[in-house]
Amino acid sequence: MKNLLHICRFEWKNLWRNNTLIILLLVFFGAGIYGIYFGKFEIQKQEDRMATVQEYERQQFDSLLTWVSLDTSIKANQINFRRAVSPTGEGRSKHFTYYVLHHTPPLAGLCLGQRDLFPVYYGLNVTDLARQMNIGELANPMKLLTGNFDLSYVIIFLLPLLIVALFYDLYAKEKEGGTLTLLQSQSVKLSTVLMGKGLLRLLIVLGSATGLLLLGFLLQGISLGQNAGIFFQSLGLIYTYCLFWTAVMAGIIALRKSSATSAIYGLGIWLLLTMISPALLNLFVSAKTPLPNRTDSVHELRTLSGKVWGSPRSFVYDQFYPKYPEYDKGDSINFNQWYYASFTLFDDKANSLNQEYESQVAKRNQLLKKWQWLAPAAMVHENFSSISKTDRESHIRFVKRIHEFHDDLKNTYYPKIFDDENFNKTELMELQAKLEE
Amino acid sequence: MIVFIAKFELLRYSRDGHARLLVICTTLMLLASMVLSIRDYSLSQDQYQENLLQSRLNWESQAEKDPHDAAHDGTYAIEPIYPLAMLDKGIQQYTGQVIHLGAHERKQSTLNQAKDHSGLFRFGELTPNFVLLYLFPILLIFLGYNTFTEEKEAQTIRLLLAQGATTTQLALGKWVALLILMMLLFIVYCLSVVLSYAYLGGSSGIEILEWLIFNASYLIYLIVFVSLIVLVSSRSKSSGKSLVTLLTFWILVTLIIPKLSSNLAGQLYPFPSLQTFIDNINEDQKNGLNGHNFWNEAAQDFQQKVLQEYGVKTIEELPVDYGGLLLAEGEKYESEIYTKHFNLLKAQYHKQRKVFRLSGFLSPFLSVRFLSMSMARTDYNFQWHFEEKAEQYRVVLNTALNMNIAENAKGVERYKANTEVWANAPKFEYQWEASDQIIKDHYFEYSIIFAWMILSFLAMVVFSRKIKVV
Numbered sequence: 001m002k003n004l005l006h007i008c009r010f011e012w013k014n015l016w017r018n019n020t021l022i023i024l025l026l027v028f029f030g031a032g033i034y035g036i037y038f039g040k041f042e043i044q045k046q047e048d049r050m051a052t053v054q055e056y057e058r059q060q061f062d063s064l065l066t067w068v069s070l071d072t073s074i075k076a077n078q079i080n081f082r083r084a085v086s087p088t089g090e091g092r093s094k095h096f097t098y099y100v101l102h103h104t105p106p107l108a109g110l111c112l113g114q115r116d117l118f119p120v121y122y123g124l125n126v127t128d129l130a131r132q133m134n135i136g137e138l139a140n141p142m143k144l145l146t147g148n149f150d151l152s153y154v155i156i157f158l159l160p161l162l163i164v165a166l167f168y169d170l171y172a173k174e175k176e177g178g179t180l181t182l183l184q185s186q187s188v189k190l191s192t193v194l195m196g197k198g199l200l201r202l203l204i205v206l207g208s209a210t211g212l213l214l215l216g217f218l219l220q221g222i223s224l225g226q227n228a229g230i231f232f233q234s235l236g237l238i239y240t241y242c243l244f245w246t247a248v249m250a251g252i253i254a255l256r257k258s259s260a261t262s263a264i265y266g267l268g269i270w271l272l273l274t275m276i277s278p279a280l281l282n283l284f285v286s287a288k289t290p291l292p293n294r295t296d297s298v299h300e301l302r303t304l305s306g307k308v309w310g311s312p313r314s315f316v317y318d319q320f321y322p323k324y325p326e327y328d329k330g331d332s333i334n335f336n337q338w339y340y341a342s343f344t345l346f347d348d349k350a351n352s353l354n355q356e357y358e359s360q361v362a363k364r365n366q367l368l369k370k371w372q373w374l375a376p377a378a379m380v381h382e383n384f385s386s387i388s389k390t391d392r393e394s395h396i397r398f399v400k401r402i403h404e405f406h407d408d409l410k411n412t413y414y415p416k417i418f419d420d421e422n423f424n425k426t427e428l429m430e431l432q433a434k435l436e437e
Numbered sequence: 438m439i440v441f442i443a444k445f446e447l448l449r450y451s452r453d454g455h456a457r458l459l460v461i462c463t464t465l466m467l468l469a470s471m472v473l474s475i476r477d478y479s480l481s482q483d484q485y486q487e488n489l490l491q492s493r494l495n496w497e498s499q500a501e502k503d504p505h506d507a508a509h510d511g512t513y514a515i516e517p518i519y520p521l522a523m524l525d526k527g528i529q530q531y532t533g534q535v536i537h538l539g540a541h542e543r544k545q546s547t548l549n550q551a552k553d554h555s556g557l558f559r560f561g562e563l564t565p566n567f568v569l570l571y572l573f574p575i576l577l578i579f580l581g582y583n584t585f586t587e588e589k590e591a592q593t594i595r596l597l598l599a600q601g602a603t604t605t606q607l608a609l610g611k612w613v614a615l616l617i618l619m620m621l622l623f624i625v626y627c628l629s630v631v632l633s634y635a636y637l638g639g640s641s642g643i644e645i646l647e648w649l650i651f652n653a654s655y656l657i658y659l660i661v662f663v664s665l666i667v668l669v670s671s672r673s674k675s676s677g678k679s680l681v682t683l684l685t686f687w688i689l690v691t692l693i694i695p696k697l698s699s700n701l702a703g704q705l706y707p708f709p710s711l712q713t714f715i716d717n718i719n720e721d722q723k724n725g726l727n728g729h730n731f732w733n734e735a736a737q738d739f740q741q742k743v744l745q746e747y748g749v750k751t752i753e754e755l756p757v758d759y760g761g762l763l764l765a766e767g768e769k770y771e772s773e774i775y776t777k778h779f780n781l782l783k784a785q786y787h788k789q790r791k792v793f794r795l796s797g798f799l800s801p802f803l804s805v806r807f808l809s810m811s812m813a814r815t816d817y818n819f820q821w822h823f824e825e826k827a828e829q830y831r832v833v834l835n836t837a838l839n840m841n842i843a844e845n846a847k848g849v850e851r852y853k854a855n856t857e858v859w860a861n862a863p864k865f866e867y868q869w870e871a872s873d874q875i876i877k878d879h880y881f882e883y884s885i886i887f888a889w890m891i892l893s894f895l896a897m898v899v900f901s902r903k904i905k906v907v
């Protein structure tokens with residue numbers, strides 16, 4: 001033990017006097033800090049958008065509250081009054097658009113994950129959800145394809161390179177520098193010396209990783225106290241990743257090859273595990289179990305929508321009332337009633353198609369999960385984005401919340417629409433409570 | 438002398454067990470990517486054909502109805518896949534697959550496949566262009582990084598120079614040898630591509646010239662690497678340093694700079710949020726025609742114009758249905774507003790594109806990537822081209838339907854068009870953007886990769902004179 005410490009101390013001096021370590025750490029931290037800054041920038045953009053939307057939503061609702069108190073004996077006021085109180089809106093515009101936000105999880109800025117692919121908010125009114133969900137945020141697809149240079153990228157791609165750079169000549173340097181025979185003539189076993197050198201390097205790696213993660217929390221203003229749980233979770237994940245790469249390098253060193261060969265082996269494995277194996281796995285799974293044709297559901301919905309408009313009344317009587325007897329108003333059906341009934345029928349169909357589709361996607365992603373160990377870098381990234389709540393699953397959970405919100409909206413609006421009633425001021429105030437904080 | 442050195446160098450490669458193994462592995466990877474891509478490509482082509490038929494079938498099989506109701510239900514533009522997309526999928530999976538073409542509204546393309554994948558997808562797919570852009574260069578680096586340094590370390594360089602060879606000849610010889618090796622790999626690639634298209638039943642639609650240009654950009658890219666490898670190896674003191682320099686270059690050029698430039702483009706010229714974008718459009722449309730509002734000022738003006746044109750005083754006296762005319766005019770007006778706002782967005786994209794293009798000076802990878810995607814019709818330019826054509830068709834279709842109302846609905850209570858109208862409605866036939874147009878649009882990228890090729894070669898020749906032997 002004492003020998004080990006002695007070796008570590010000596011090796012530290014050795015490394016510190018050599019510029020390489022400093023340069024490596026500077027590059028690593030430079031890239032990391034840029035990644036942290038960029039992540040912050042992207043998240044800030046999303047937050048600004050959400051803030052704008054919320055501001056807009058509040059203004060709009062305030063107008064409704066002003067309009068509901070208008071004096072309707074003045075003709076000019078009547079349109080605005082109807083806009084405020086009619087649950088079906090006025091003319092072509094619907095009653096009110098509520099915004100549901102996918103609030104930024106604390107770690108999102110460190111690992112942007114899949115969050116840039118999906119809208120972070122949806123604007124919803126009480127018409128069908130399916131078409132209102134069918135939007136995407138404006139983005140240059142080239143940017144999506146190239147991906148983000150965030151902290152997770154630095155950890156997944158560059159940290160292993162740091163490990164390779166620190167470890168590759170652990171043994172070979174002694175041999176090539178002619179100090180190996182000197183070491184072998186000591187009373188300390190060679191394996192202990194190598195172990196000590198390795199241990200020190202591992203400590204440097206773990207220290208840098210911890211430092212970078214801490215910097216991430218610090219620079220992005222993420223409270224460590226409130227997020228201690230996810231901090232340690234991420235740290236654990238990163239440490240595991242570091243240990244994995246250290247083990248890979250230990251295996252290479254055990255082959256006792258020259259420094260150049262060891263470096264090639266290390267980089268070859270890096271290339272294989274961070275780039276080739278994920279890419280191969282992706283293409284393999286795409287070709288083996290292609291994504292089901294989502295366009296099929298587009299066609300089905302198109303046909304359904306055509307039929308609903310073709311014979312609206314029979315649709316309401318044959319399908320809507322049996323399914324939703326609470327809204328059954330007998331023969332006295334007006335335009336808005338069948339119009340809104342058709343939205344529900346449309347959504348029911350869309351939901352069942354979507355569920356079928358999602359279950360196929362889930363099956364396929366399950367298959368990917370099964371083989372994911374072939375691509376450890378991707379696996380770590382997936383876990384990191386799951387900890388940061390920026391993965392696809394988090395978006396699916398958000399979508400679930402939207403469905404609940406929309407159902408709630410329908411429960412408020414539909415009774416009004418089917419009783420052919422308007423909102424009064426108190427009811428509008430209750431609706432205001434639905435706006436998100 | 439150069440030929441002799443090249444021959445000797447090739448002999449050295451052929452005896453190197455590691456080199457053989459690497460070449461075999463890369464070739465296998467290339468073949469695997471080709472085989473999987475064929476399957477993937479033919480599946481997507483089948484899906485495309487099926488979608489195309491289905492969407493027209495849905496349109497033509499509509500019951501009798503008001504043409505404007507049919508317009509609201511709309512039809513779909515399905516994004517086609519160019520044969521070269523088998524080799525380079527580009528942004529295909531990050532944009533949608535279908536665009537709904539309905540009344541009043543220009544929609545974005547939807548069903549973005551990337552959204553259905555897990556995060557693993559962002560690591561890319563091992564398509565042939567992946568092999569060419571990432572793996573071939575790194576293979577060349579692994580093969581050639583020590584081409585000079587090994588001679589220096591073993592001191593054999595002195596022997597060679599003592600035989601009368603100059604260092605420039607030495608460099609050129611080594612360059613030729615590595616180039617031949619690269620060409621062999623490239624020929625394997627070309628053969629596998631030819632076989633793939635033969636298997637798919639002909640490369641329908643790709644002209645020979647276009648195909649040559651597509652591959653030429655990759656060839657130039659690889660030549661740049663060959664020159665740089667010989668250059669770095671000749672300037673490095675040890676094999677290790679040469680390898681580190683080359684790999685750092687590779688990582689910067691293929692991984693870091695593309696990401697940085699994409700980040701920078703987005704930061705300098707951000708897209709507006711969808712909310713703002715739609716709001717601006719609605720604001721512009723608020724006081725205009727929309728085909729359903731008969732009473733606002735714009736509608737009144739239009740009514741006057743129509744009455745004057747037909748030389749009558751009231752709507753009732755018109756020989757045609759006024760509602761149809763108003764719908765048609767409204768559609769035109771709304772589409773103009775959309776065009777205006779989409780053009781603003783496009784202008785922003787072109788600013789972003791400038792950042793990407795300039796980044797080509799730092800990374801030939803980016804220029805080649807854009808050239809390849811443009812030829813494969815899987816870049817953002819294609820997406821714009823397709824969406825604009827789809828929008829033009831949407832207006833044509835809507836005009837036809839609304840004019841059908843204008844011509845037939847006069848005096849008819851609840852007019853319904855018969856089913857022939859659907860079958861006779863114009864079809865959307867997308868024409869690919871011509872290759873020469875695309876090439877013209879990418880002169881800048883071509884100039885950059887040519888500059889890289891020439892400058893890297895010249896640098897290699899010039900610096901090879903100053904090689905230190907000791």
